[in-house]
Amino acid sequence: MDLNFRQIRAFVSVAQLGSFTRAATALHLSQPALTVQIRKLEEALHSRLLDRNSRSVALTRTGRELLPLLQRMLQDMDAVVADTREASAGRRGTVRIAALPSFAASLLPDVILACRAAQPGIAFVVRDAVASQVMQLVRDEQVDLGLTGGAVDAAEFDTLHQWADRLCLVCPADHPLATKRQLRLAHFADQPLVLTDPSTSVRALVDAAFRQLGRQAIVACETTYMMTAVAMVRAGLGLTLLPGGARELRAEPGLVARPIADAAFVRTVSLIKRRGRTLPAAGQDFLAASIAATRKT
Template sequence: MNVTLRQLHVFQSVATTRNFSRTGDAVGLTQPAVSRSITELEGQLGLQLLNRTTREVTLTAAGQRLAARLPRVLEELESTLQDVQDMATERRGRVRVASSPTLSANLLPDCIAQAQVRLPGLELVLLDRMQSAVLASVLSGEVDFGVVIDPGERDALHCESILTEPFCLACLPGHRLARKRQVRWSDLQGEPLVLLDHDSGSRRLIDRALAEHGVAHTVAQEVGHPTTIFRMLDAGLGISVIPTLALPPEGLARLAVRPLVPRVDREVMLVHRRNRALSPIAQAAWDLVKAVAAQRTGAG
């Protein structure tokens, strides 16, 4: 059965007015279009709903039964459709976001703070995880979206780049490389490196840059969080290549930080499952994270 909402509205009006002309004026149709709509409805139902003469329009028994129930049905349907439509502007609810440690520490706090001001009905819940776990939680549907370093493999993901940032060198102030204003990748030759482990989205990019510049090196330690790297550098265990966002806003008082040249960037991305649309409130959170990242880029 292929009954349309317009056909039902037309019938309801005819049942009320008992006049095709007045119904046409009420619903914005010509009299022939009203008649055609009623005929099509009757054809779909397989029943005559109206008795038509040149002098009057009356309801058949089937028409009376439909007319008695139709207002409640249409009211319920229109209320349901309005509720669904209101979701387009809904700005209340919980959004779960997974993020890797450097982004959780240095980008997401600003996002959560701005959400409280700009979207007070949004509860932004952060899951702080290593990148491999972030991607797993996105693909499983545990979270609405993730904030990650370019994952490389994107077949199952919708990705949007929001920020690029360079890698830099961190070392003790007395180290030979701290005397340079900028450090070439080749200058790292032979140095013991303390690096983020392979669960980090950055490690793949660091290893590729070292290989491209032919840097022979030893990995003194592999750790999961930049804060651990800084403590190991303090202890004299080596030097490190770190993303700029890993640096605390107040800087590193006991370490020297130098730009690495030629510049190698990592790309920060928002990701969600491909072919799975975000809810309106999750889309609002996605857009807010983009806006905060854009502010950071502009400030830099």
């Protein structure tokens, strides 16, 4: 016969309260039902745990030895149940996110702050990576959610939310293009550019836009990180193209950012998860906060 936690809880209650009557009341059981639980536990263990007469209840030697072990079992199980309920309610848990660096540094801090304000017990793990790595992290289930550039139509992913992100041209404040409120590719097609490397979603968008125009970008320098690209522009190596929401746009007071009107410079941003996998409650809260944040922009 297998043990169950009802039997264990019945024994621990009787042992702690020293009375079948008080234990039955605490457990909301009738005394006969409580007696059955104790008997089944003793049968499963092939040992007498309680000596009972009309006046008192006493633990046998085996009962005394088992009591602290069974108490710890109940405490551990109660803790597991409580933690699981907290996580299911979204009050606890860890949200694992992979995101393009531009979003990890711009959108995510505000979204995480909103989630933590509502549920302080939620923790976050952020992996900032290029688009291909974001997809792989979601595919391998190393993260719950991925925030990446471009539409995602692979069968193994679900797209939970999408929005548009327009690129901007970043140039020195005294550059002739800085006076234009809105630019087109033809304005800077002959300018030397500082571009992120070909593995990034921004570079893919820029290269595709130049191909549509039948031109090839003049690449003065390639970088991995957008902040490095901004530093290169500040040094006078060329101009750069960055997402409109990138915090790097505001990092250098001597530079200005101008939106690019061409539709080719608008990218889709996708929030994805692995198809067939259920998001934890904390992940659902993060999703709702992300949708709210992107609708404000």
